[in-house]
Amino acid sequence: MTKPARRSRPKLRAGATIKDVARHAGVSPMTVSRVVNGSAYVSSTTRRTVQRAVRELGYSPNLAARNLASERGERLGLLYGNPSSAYLSEFLVGALESATRHGVQLVLEKCEPTPVVSRRAVRRLLSGAVVGVLLPPPLCESSVVRAELSAARLPVVTVASGRPAADTMCVHIDDYSAALEMTRYLISLGHERLAFIKGHPNQSASEERWLGFTAALEELSRGSHGARPPPRMEQGFFSFRSGLDAARKLLAIEPAPTAIFASNDDMAAAVIAEAHRRGLDVPRDLTVVGFDDTLIASTIWPELTTIQQPIARMAAEAVDMLVGAVRAGRRPADRLHRLIPHALISRQSAAAPNPAAPPLT
Amino acid sequence: MTKPARRSRPKLRAGATIKDVARHAGVSPMTVSRVVNGSAYVSSTTRRTVQRAVRELGYSPNLAARNLASERGERLGLLYGNPSSAYLSEFLVGALESATRHGVQLVLEKCEPTPVVSRRAVRRLLSGAVVGVLLPPPLCESSVVRAELSAARLPVVTVASGRPAADTMCVHIDDYSAALEMTRYLISLGHERLAFIKGHPNQSASEERWLGFTAALEELSRGSHGARPPPRMEQGFFSFRSGLDAARKLLAIEPAPTAIFASNDDMAAAVIAEAHRRGLDVPRDLTVVGFDDTLIASTIWPELTTIQQPIARMAAEAVDMLVGAVRAGRRPADRLHRLIPHALISRQSAAAPNPAAPPLT
DNA sequence: GGGGCGCATGTTAGCGTTAACAACGTGATC
DNA sequence: GATCACGTTGTTAACGCTAACATGCGCCCC
Numbered sequence: 002m003t004k005p006a007r008r009s010r011p012k013l014r015a016g017a018t019i020k021d022v023a024r025h026a027g028v029s030p031m032t033v034s035r036v037v038n039g040s041a042y043v044s045s046t047t048r049r050t051v052q053r054a055v056r057e058l059g060y061s062p063n064l065a066a067r068n069l070a071s072e073r074g075e076r077l078g079l080l081y082g083n084p085s086s087a088y089l090s091e092f093l094v095g096a097l098e099s100a101t102r103h104g105v106q107l108v109l110e111k112c113e114p115t116p117v118v119s120r121r122a123v124r125r126l127l128s129g130a131v132v133g134v135l136l137p138p139p140l141c142e143s144s145v146v147r148a149e150l151s152a153a154r155l156p157v158v159t160v161a162s163g164r165p166a167a168d169t170m171c172v173h174i175d176d177y178s179a180a181l182e183m184t185r186y187l188i189s190l191g192h193e194r195l196a197f198i199k200g201h202p203n204q205s206a207s208e209e210r211w212l213g214f215t216a217a218l219e220e221l222s223r224g225s226h227g228a229r230p231p232p233r234m235e236q237g238f239f240s241f242r243s244g245l246d247a248a249r250k251l252l253a254i255e256p257a258p259t260a261i262f263a264s265n266d267d268m269a270a271a272v273i274a275e276a277h278r279r280g281l282d283v284p285r286d287l288t289v290v291g292f293d294d295t296l297i298a299s300t301i302w303p304e305l306t307t308i309q310q311p312i313a314r315m316a317a318e319a320v321d322m323l324v325g326a327v328r329a330g331r332r333p334a335d336r337l338h339r340l341i342p343h344a345l346i347s348r349q350s351a352a353a354p355n356p357a358a359p360p361l362t
Numbered sequence: 363m364t365k366p367a368r369r370s371r372p373k374l375r376a377g378a379t380i381k382d383v384a385r386h387a388g389v390s391p392m393t394v395s396r397v398v399n400g401s402a403y404v405s406s407t408t409r410r411t412v413q414r415a416v417r418e419l420g421y422s423p424n425l426a427a428r429n430l431a432s433e434r435g436e437r438l439g440l441l442y443g444n445p446s447s448a449y450l451s452e453f454l455v456g457a458l459e460s461a462t463r464h465g466v467q468l469v470l471e472k473c474e475p476t477p478v479v480s481r482r483a484v485r486r487l488l489s490g491a492v493v494g495v496l497l498p499p500p501l502c503e504s505s506v507v508r509a510e511l512s513a514a515r516l517p518v519v520t521v522a523s524g525r526p527a528a529d530t531m532c533v534h535i536d537d538y539s540a541a542l543e544m545t546r547y548l549i550s551l552g553h554e555r556l557a558f559i560k561g562h563p564n565q566s567a568s569e570e571r572w573l574g575f576t577a578a579l580e581e582l583s584r585g586s587h588g589a590r591p592p593p594r595m596e597q598g599f600f601s602f603r604s605g606l607d608a609a610r611k612l613l614a615i616e617p618a619p620t621a622i623f624a625s626n627d628d629m630a631a632a633v634i635a636e637a638h639r640r641g642l643d644v645p646r647d648l649t650v651v652g653f654d655d656t657l658i659a660s661t662i663w664p665e666l667t668t669i670q671q672p673i674a675r676m677a678a679e680a681v682d683m684l685v686g687a688v689r690a691g692r693r694p695a696d697r698l699h700r701l702i703p704h705a706l707i708s709r710q711s712a713a714a715p716n717p718a719a720p721p722l723t
Numbered sequence: 724g725g726g727g728c729g730c731a732t733g734t735t736a737g738c739g740t741t742a743a744c745a746a747c748g749t750g751a752t753c
Numbered sequence: 754g755a756t757c758a759c760g761t762t763g764t765t766a767a768c769g770c771t772a773a774c775a776t777g778c779g780c781c782c783c
Binding site for chain 1: 377420422424425426427429434435437450451454455458459467469470489490491601602603606628631635638639641657658661662663
């Protein structure tokens with residue numbers, strides 16, 4: 002009679018195990034483990050021997066075993082709302098990269114910011130043995146979702162919240178400074194009639210961007226000859242459609258603004274579309290800038306001058322933070338908020354204002 | 363003196379183990395395992411008892427242990443090229459969902475279709491112990507990448523290739539039929555002067571779409587009164603910019619086409635932008651349709667009538683297929699290619715042609 | 724020159740789960 | 754009433770790895 006299949010199974014698995022490597026290198030498995038994990042307590046000669054054995058056998062550690070033995074391999078939840086999918090894409094790339102590095106799984110869950118739906122989502126995450134949650138916008142602002150998560154005692158890292166709660170872990174950029182910088186840039190190009198399209202009022206980043214814009218304008222009027230026309234502003238909602246509406250109103254003003262700063266790229270793209278419809282050339286007759294540097298910014302023509310948020314990097318950082326907190330069993334005492342640098346990306350949609358009077362609508 | 367920390371450690375891990383559940387329910391761990399995994403050989407009373415215990419203790423199986431014991435938990439590679447990030451986003455959502463379901467990890471790797479870069483990417487994947495690879499467009503067409511992968515003897519599933527190789531696993535839609543359907547739809551609206559913008563020549567889906575378009579036109583001329591003007595066509599490259607160029611040429615034709623079918627949404631968006639610039643109203647003066655139903659289709663105004671590819675579903679299917687093949691240790695004998703249904707999404711960019719003569723440029 | 728210290732390596736005992744087999748009871752069958 | 758089959762449950766031994774501890778060796782210093 003045959004022995005149990007399992008024991009006699011002829012190495013279906015292609016990969017060598019740590020034991021094979023150990024035998025090959027003439028050391029104990031533990032030493033191999035140490036080399037692979039970069040422990041300091043290995044002599045350089047042994048290390049070299051082992052490394053060669055690893056290479057020769059094409060060994061690579063079994064994740065499951067490693068996770069089991071070292072009590073890692075947790076699952077993190079990613080609660081995403083109604084995201085710009087360009088945003089989600091980059092976010093996922095960054096988050097997955099970091100998750101793989103930490104040997105952690107990522108579990109996605111879609112969620113709306115309503116009590117019923119978010120409760121269900123959180124429950125599903127819990128039933129999926131998730132030990133921490135990533136909260137990208139726009140959900141990071143939803144107090145309902147946040148309450149639900151904290152009731153479940155899940156550690157949370159919010160991403161890109163304009164004004165993160167003091168007691169919550171958060172990765173974000175400085176929306177205020179970014180908007181300030183962009184506005185200063187427009188001013189430095191020579192623009193004086195500036196207009197702004199605000200972002201969705203339920204996201205705190207919108208307000209920060211607006212404040213940055215006004216701060217730059219104040220610098221300008223303080224620095225020079227007193228009173229200036231008040232900044233033109235329209236409320237938008239981050240959607241292309243809302244940008245179109247805002248653009249129509251702003252371009253109807255007399256005299257028309259020479260530069261429009263939209264709070265995100267979708268709305269900036271809408272401004273360009275509307276400008277073209279009116280026969281205005283961008284940037285000759287009108288400068289348009291956006292925010293976020295999402296896909297659409299470099300898709301349309303002319304390409305948008307905008308503020309780049311390193312979304313992938315932020316997501317990776319958020320995963321790092323969450324893994325750290327989960328493994329430590331508590332929130333980190335310091336560095337609860339991590340500020341990521343942004344960048345002003347200059348493309349073709351911004352230029353100095355046309356000295357000739359802009360065409361009247 | 364203290365015992366080893368490990369043994370005395372007071373249950374840091376929140377989750378109960380299978381043993382806890384077994385004790386609680388008064389059965390053996392094996393029985394619990396059977397209930398959890400839905401084995402048939404459990405009496406219904408025992409099953410209920412165990413299920414209650416599971417619920418009461420909030421038990422959820424440890425993935426790492428399960429993977430280790432059942433020799434699962436493989437890693438799949440996702441080689442992505444220069445993707446539309448809208449595409450990548452949806453793709454990732456679907457792939458991750460399915461990967462989580464199968465208890466499989468996903469490892470991302472960026473790659474260009476050049477020998478050097480792709481070789482490096484494949485090597486990185488191998489060193490990451492990847493056992494199979496997903497190949498979304500545009501990489502699925504790169505023979506260099508494919509050769510590199512097959513040299514490494516990695517099973518591969520390509521996604522959305524227009525004409526999948528017969529011996530390769532593939533998930534795709536019927537680009538030909540979809541284009542045929544869309545063109546018939548335009549004809550049914552009353553359009554006669556149709557124009558087409560081709561997709562990038564290095565992707566076989568482009569050719570399929572073009573063939574679908576011409577086939578529909580042929581039906582039309584066969585069905586009715588003989589000769590018709592030949593279809594107008596411009597070569598595009600899937601980019602917004604190339605769509606703009608193509609649109610300029612097509613709209614300069616006399617008499618101008620009443621409907622333009624672009625091979626993807628980015629190019630369709632460009633056609634709309636160019637039409638607006640010329641003072642044409644879409645869809646009153648010009649019907650524009652796209653393909654793919656990516657983000658931009660429902661972002662711009664008017665929203666695009668387009669063909670929807672269920673990208674997330676295709677990605678999930680691809681993961682299913684790959685996991686199946688890997689676990690079986692070979693390619694499935696049948697169903698090497700899976701055809702996913704598409705859908706024609708009718709939005710605002712298409713309408714019946716304007717009976718009044720279109721304005722001359 | 725013995726005690727102590729520090730680096731390098733080996734040994735042991737699990738981590739939580741499941742595959743394979745064993746064992747047990749309960750009826751049905753001859 | 755012994756036999757056999759079947760449905761149900763339990764037992765055992767891994768899966769591949771690493772934490773914790775143990776050991777061994779060389780070196781330095783009072």
